[in-house]
Amino acid sequence: MNTFAHWFIRIPFAATFIFHGAGKFANLSGSAEMMGMPVFLLALVAIAEVLAGVGAIVGGVASFPKKDLVTRLAGLAAAPVMLGAIFMFHFPRFSFVATEEFPMGGFEFQLLLLGVAINFILTGNKESADK
Structure with missing residues (x-):
């Protein structure tokens, strides 16, 4: 497994x-x-957004001792934020494009971020779990 591949998800x-x-x-x-x-x-x-972002980076650092926990906590900080964004501002329109009726756009992007957050919660730092 490529040990750097996870950064293509973590950094964005x-x-x-x-x-x-x-x-x-x-x-x-x-x-x-x-x-x-x-x-x-x-x-x-x-605060949750900033901590989720910082946690995604710190959780990916190979030498960090609690990287699995930090990755899971980053996902746990992000998931409720994304659920709130979807249900308070972007639902029921799926398409990301803003319209007059949906000036905040749809929820396809927020759904993708929610999926990444749930992946972080469920898998943590896969690399550390394999060891």
């Missing part, structure tokens, strides 16, 4: 979550107002 996953979480922190009250959410709840979402 991490970048997506870190970018979105940090973006929420940059304008927390404005983002909360736009999404119709309390600031406190959006802050928790932003």
